Amino acid sequence: MTNFKAYLNHISLDCVIFGFHENQLKVLLLQMKYTKKWALPGGFVKKEESFEEAAERVLKERTGMDNIFLQQFHVFSDPKRSEMNPAVKDLEKSGSGEGLDWFSQRFISTGFYALVDFHKVDPAPDFFSDKCEWKALEEIDNLMMDHRQILDKALETLRLHLTYQPIGYNLLPKKFTMPELQKLYETILGKSLDRRNFQRKILSYKILNKLDERKKGGAYKAPYLYEFNLENYNKALKEGFSGSW
Amino acid sequence: MTNFKAYLNHISLDCVIFGFHENQLKVLLLQMKYTKKWALPGGFVKKEESFEEAAERVLKERTGMDNIFLQQFHVFSDPKRSEMNPAVKDLEKSGSGEGLDWFSQRFISTGFYALVDFHKVDPAPDFFSDKCEWKALEEIDNLMMDHRQILDKALETLRLHLTYQPIGYNLLPKKFTMPELQKLYETILGKSLDRRNFQRKILSYKILNKLDERKKGGAYKAPYLYEFNLENYNKALKEGFSGSW
């Protein structure tokens, strides 16, 4: 990451990495070394790389994972967005003048959102950060540059996609319970849903297999476990479905 | 357009300009001077400009119009997409070596779609084209580079937006008939709809004002004219609505 010659000028990307844990939607964030501001994991695009490849590279570096569900959602091109780039300040403070020119330029950033299984992620900070952590949506605050705006747009997109695509496969572990799936939907949509109606509707899509197992360990009555029926799930993804929540 | 120093390297945008005429969805295309291939109107981004501003500039130059409904929909970043840029060939043939370096570089293009009132457009070719014409979707063929892919993605996006936004205001003249509006929806969706159910549904959104006038001149029974109720239309745009067609 010291040889910026390999990368395209002016071009960056930022990833909003969503995970689901303890009934909360969480986002993987980095804390910048000097300004202590929080940032979305981002990166640059090599001269012979597509944006999607670059995003996969960033995802791999920050999470250790391959084959992540990834979707571009918006380009952020306001010329003013680069003016407050704290990497510039970080570099000045650190004394390492290297890269100052690079980070002082205008960046046009393409936003990607990613959906991952929380438990499979091994968070790793990058060169400019000393922390890489999951943050629940409500805890998020004081993001650098326009990253709050990028996050909000990602959420909005996720919400839209939820109404015509069965999202969930990428965010949940292989086996999960109906209440867990419902909480996921409720978190993304920001509203609560009727337990019984939710179950009926999601089952009507035929994208789930009900297992004989139940989830043990929790308090109260043990809920059944489900898994996605990949065949039908992929069919539904392709065809789209006009469900509304 | 000869001083490329004012523009950001590697970065371009392409506009899919939709219009509606004679019951057909049409797209404004340019024909390249030498290769005779058809192309989407595109342009570059100035160093102090947002993409949206650049797109408005391109729209203004090609259509003569301001205040066009504009929406970015995807970034096309495959490194191979630039390999077949016919502008390079055009410049070679034309003998004017100027700009060859510029057009030989890799371009990452952001796609915008625009919705305009067909009758208000005054099509103007650009420096590299000698024709600027409306083409119905079925006539379109032999587009340069990946422009067919860009067009298809624009259509797909338009279709998606149609199901949660009342599109139409930007594509139709101020006064229009119900059959015209229906034809627009049918063209975008690529399927036919029941006349009576369509009318009931669209009226239920309360975004139209029925006028006392009827459209004269046509054969057969004269249909009523409608106009959009801007207040309710904008409300509906903001809130989104979960209609399905």
Place this chain on the structure above:
DNA sequence: TCAAAAGTGTTTGGTTTACACCCATGA
């Protein structure tokens, strides 16, 4: 006067919503 397009209304079936009861579990 008739074919084609437009205005309007009704029936039917499915989906969504709202709500109630019973079961299992750990405290």
Place this chain on the structure above:
DNA sequence: TCATGGGTGTAAACCAAACACTTTTGA
């Protein structure tokens, strides 16, 4: 034994799909 969460069912309200009849117009 009871509070809490989970499994399952049903009636009512609403919406969408299918369909028919009448009116207007130019040829």
